[in-house]
Amino acid sequence: MQEILKLQQKLVPEFLELLEKRYNILRTIYYDQPIGRRVLANNLGIGERIVRTEINFLKKQNLIKISTPGMTITNEGEEVIDKLKEFIHEIKGLSQIEDFIKEKLKIQNLIIVPGDLEEDKIVLNEIGRAAAKYICSLIRKNSIIAITGGSTIKEVVDNVPKLSDFKNVLVVPARGGIGRNVETQANTLAASLANKIGANYKLLHLPDNLSDNVLSSIINEDGIKEVLENIQNADLLIYGIGRADEMARRRGVSLPTLNNHVDTTPVGEAFGYYFNSVGEVVYSTTISGIKNDDMKKIKNQVAVAGGKSKAKAIVAAEMNNFNSVLITDEGAAREIAKLLS
Template identity: 25%
Template sequence: MAFDERTLYEIARHYHELGKTQNEIADSLGISRSQVSRALKQAQDEGIVVIHVIPPEFDFTDLEAKLCSVFGLRDAAVILGSAGSSRLLTQNLGMAGAKYLDKTLKAGHVVGVSWGATLRELVAAFSETKPTPREIMVVPLLGGQGQASPDLQVNDIASRVSMTFSGSHLYLHAPSFVDTPEARATMLNDSNIKNVADKWATADVAVMGIGCFVPPSTLLEEGGFPPDELIELAKMGVVGDICMRFFDVHGEPVNTPLGERIIGASLEQLKSIECVVAVAGGVNKAQAILGALRTGVVDVLITDDVAARRVLEMAS
């Protein structure tokens, strides 16, 4: 027996809003309880009933304040960690980052973006946060990542951020690293690339992930580095990166031959940006987050409570 839309609505309203049992509804309509059960399922399938599961609210105000105090941050946002699912945590961090950008970006802002899984999820979250349009310009903070998935690529992320806000964007038609320092110098002298690079130190806001050397890691899996170079970086004490700029756990830049081949904003250029927002979480990234905070680049950290506590524990 199929029910019309009006009957489905009435059955659903009496059950979900008025609190009547399925037996009571069946008696009042002269139908069986199993028919009421099927009608409730049909109402859900047809979108008459939409179920939202609302997570409990957790107050991490003290944790956020301690992060700001210990590391001199302008702001911090801490979300509940996700047990056992790195993908779910990345999605939740992306949502938190999208909400933070929505309240931070102003018309006329130049916004720098990096690459990676967290930025991908941040962009995806805009479909739910639905920010109001505003005129911004979005620029990549480094070149592309070779064979990385298209939705992880910085040019794709820049394009999608700008479209979300009805703004504009520039493409950086260059790889994130080249074969020689001479090749890098040549590319940075190209007028199209220079047009983007000139905005790295003068952007108003930058949003980026933090790469780490502990799996799961987009940097290790999608960064395109030869294995021998990754091994060498680890031997030199590298714990993470911001825009392919490597640092140790103390926040000190680790100067490597690879660094001379990177096409992207330097740590000094990133420090010149008015507001740098880093979005990263997971206990596997704790060392990298600690090192990133100690570089002095990050103004705002968005992370989860498990990573935040671990970072503070290591810093004490």
């Protein structure tokens, strides 16, 4: 296929550009339906006249419907979107980038979603869908799933379909944390995921950054001790990755404080651990939940993060994480490939 694509790019270079444009239009309509023409043009950042021309074409092909509320995708249109995903992935050379990064980071696998979520908000939906599909393929009877918080992980949970086959599965938050945004807390997402797949769940009501003395006394209480044991026995871990500076600011840990603790600057953060550019843990908050040593024992790990601005953070958190499958976007992946070259 690669040879055919190379010939096509030489002989009909405008074909690939047009294909990607129409794919993006279909994908945007799918996520925002029903949607009007003007809003669609604004979301895509292209002229309304161009959008009108493309809409007329897609309608003639029976890929979209146009009604008073706006445009919607037909069943045939949904099929085309699904089939085009793999083709777009191939024509952009993302398979080769996946292999390169996987080898350099020494991770189990990598899934790249086309696009850059920092330029197109629809890409975050696509990351969520890809991650949800992969995670559902990993769940087994009697699984214990540990999940962190965050907006990207919320997108993953939102895209998990309603299932009823996992009554013996347990979902737990990977760590404690009582923050301002309840919707993206690990406890909330653990309960939401469990409800979606018909599983059981337990919550961990412990804030971050407790003193060692306070934490050591609380974790021995029966209810909390039981949840912590469940977390340690998890066989599937779902987590997000953040930039160290952003996560430190959110958690009230100033970067100067971090730099006083370590010789190298923290770049990435995952579940309370801060990693330097070569993947070493250089600082950690007082953590109620999964520990770095516990994580290494978990065979199925799914890291979900995207956006080119997170490239360094992703490299830092994922370096030599042999059990991890990273799901990211093209923007982050291309930047990661540059960093590792």
